[in-house]
Amino acid sequence: MLHRGPTAFAILNRFPYxxxxxxxxxxxxxxxxxxxxxxxxxxxxxxxxLSRQALAAAYRPDGYNIGLNLGHSAGAGVPDHVHYH
Structure with a gap:
């Protein structure tokens, strides 16, 4: 777990791209x-x-891809649980 908020949290992906x-x-x-x-x-x-700021400090990337997949056909690996990558 990277960070816990009152209603949401940030974690490293188990199978990172x-x-x-x-x-x-x-x-x-x-x-x-x-x-x-x-x-x-x-x-x-x-x-x-906060996550983008942490990634900027750790990796100094040229850009970011932030998004989400809604539904199995869109590539959502965890059904019925909204999550942003």
Missing amino acids: SNGHLMVTPYRHCGNIDELSEEEVMDIHRLLV
Whole structure:
């Protein structure tokens, strides 16, 4: 676990595509972004910003790819649990 927020947390990906591949996800299981509470949305965004800052300090990358896959056909590996990469 990299960081715990009130409603979400950041972890390193178990099967990383690249160095620094991490995930930000709410504690509560929900399958779509429109199911997130306003507090969860804000906490996830704050963790994404903190994670990007940590990656910048650790790796100094030229760029970032931040996104999410919703649904199995879109590539979501954890069904019914929204998470950002």
